[in-house]
Amino acid sequence: MFYPIQLLADWLTYTVFRIASKTLLGDAVNFFxxxxxxxxxxxxxxxxxxxxxxxxxxxxxxxxxLSHKNKYVGNVLASLLGIITPFCSCSAIPLFLGFVxxxxxxxxxxxxxxxxxxxxxxxxxxxxxxxxxxxxLVYIVSGxxxxxxxxxxxxxxxxxxxxxxxxxxxxxxxxxxxxNMTRKExxxxxxxxTKDILKKVWPYILVGIGLGAWIHGYLPADFLAQYAxxxxxxxxxxxxxxxIPLYSNAAGVIxxxxxxxxxxxxxxxxxxxxxxxxxxxxPEFMILKKVMKTRxxxxxxxxxxxxxIFTGYLFNFIL
Amino acid sequence: xxxEVIGSGCKKCKTLFELTEVVVRELNIHxxxxxxxxxxxxxxxxLMSSPVLTLDDRPILxxxxxxxxxxxxxxxxxx
Numbered sequence: 001m002f003y004p005i006q007l008l009a010d011w012l013t014y015t016v017f018r019i020a021s022k023t024l025l026g027d028a029v030n031f032f033x034x035x036x037x038x039x040x041x042x043x044x045x046x047x048x049x050x051x052x053x054x055x056x057x058x059x060x061x062x063x064x065x066l067s068h069k070n071k072y073v074g075n076v077l078a079s080l081l082g083i084i085t086p087f088c089s090c091s092a093i094p095l096f097l098g099f100v101x102x103x104x105x106x107x108x109x110x111x112x113x114x115x116x117x118x119x120x121x122x123x124x125x126x127x128x129x130x131x132x133x134x135x136x137l138v139y140i141v142s143g144x145x146x147x148x149x150x151x152x153x154x155x156x157x158x159x160x161x162x163x164x165x166x167x168x169x170x171x172x173x174x175x176x177x178x179x180n181m182t183r184k185e186x187x188x189x190x191x192x193x194t195k196d197i198l199k200k201v202w203p204y205i206l207v208g209i210g211l212g213a214w215i216h217g218y219l220p221a222d223f224l225a226q227y228a229x230x231x232x233x234x235x236x237x238x239x240x241x242x243x244i245p246l247y248s249n250a251a252g253v254i255x256x257x258x259x260x261x262x263x264x265x266x267x268x269x270x271x272x273x274x275x276x277x278x279x280x281x282x283p284e285f286m287i288l289k290k291v292m293k294t295r296x297x298x299x300x301x302x303x304x305x306x307x308x309i310f311t312g313y314l315f316n317f318i319l
Numbered sequence: 320x321x322x323e324v325i326g327s328g329c330k331k332c333k334t335l336f337e338l339t340e341v342v343v344r345e346l347n348i349h350x351x352x353x354x355x356x357x358x359x360x361x362x363x364x365x366l367m368s369s370p371v372l373t374l375d376d377r378p379i380l381x382x383x384x385x386x387x388x389x390x391x392x393x394x395x396x397x398x
Contacts, residue, residue, distance in 0.1 A: 060367060060368065093358075094366075097362050098366065102365060172363075172365030185383055
């Protein structure tokens with residue numbers, strides 16, 4: 001499927017730039033060109049498709065779907081719908097208030113808040129492009145399981161008292177009748193959104209793939225195995241800790257991590273790092289303090305972190 | 320009549336504001352169009368996407384950037 005891109009990369013590296021093949025530099029440059037073009041094409045196509053789907057499911061509609069569901073179905077649906085919803089820490093508060101005040105249960109809301117940033121199309125495309133569809137699928141499925149279970153657990157903990165009281169004092173009617181998008185508007189929306197995301201992530205992708213290409217070419221294959229191979233128990237929790245401050249840079253982190261995996265970091269540790277980068281974000285926690293007590297943020301982060309660590313160990317064990 | 324575009328500061332919001340000004344003038348409405356970046360207003364209306372276009376604090380368009388003709392149609396329908 002990516003054969004023409006390989007041809008283009010070969011031609012650019014060996015003919016245009018006149019770098020000798022079978023050398024470290026040649027390999028690194030070839031790898032960089034191939035991966036960059038492949039990822040950018042995949043990103044454009046997939047973000048466009050996801051945006052079109054999303055134009056049919058704005059948050060207001062998702063809320064209407066979720067507010068009528070019993071809790072287990074709600075957790076599953078919320079996590080699935082979280083996949084197609086874009087998320088940035090700036091939208092955490094409107095989403096949280098909008099959901100809870102319209103009667104969506106707290107556990108269901110958390111399932112959504114966890115799945116939405118963790119399973120996003122940028123992360124999926126990068127995993128798909130750099131690790132293949134099996135790893136991308138493993139990531140999606142384990143992300144869903146973590147979001148569903150964490151939401152169910154938080155729902156059972158009865159922590160409504162840890163939400164700031166003003167949240168429940170204001171209730172809103174979730175059924176507002178508004179115009180839908182026309183077909184042309186959907187396409188425009190998707191094009192604009194794809195352009196915005198690409199504009200935002202391309203520098204990270206270039207740097208990530210560039211560093212990755214360098215590591216690929218210059219570091220010995222088992223360089224990191226002694227520090228972060230599957231035999232090292234501390235690798236997974238450490239990866240989760242490292243991931244927390246790296247929020248929103250999945251675009252740069254994943255290519256880098258893909259190169260590290262080649263040099264001996266085990267797959268479960270890699271998955272745990274990526275989940276931590278996307279799902280556990282310091283800026284989001286700070287923002288959520290406006291609507292919930294710090295204790296609830298710790299409970300939320302703790303449950304998700306345990307889920308990620310468990311996933312990391314599980315896949316270190318079976319992959 | 321109070322006409323207001325509320326956004327989160329995104330480019331789409333600004334564009335909708337400018338477009339609304341044009342459409343309102345073409346519809347011979349003499350009220351000025353207000354522009355706000357106060358996301359709390361969106362939240363308190365129970366909405367989660369931006370931009371929002373309101374007529375007398377009633378949302379008539381949410382999260383969509385329409386073309387001029389459609390915006391004209393939506394505004395005149397809600398007058």
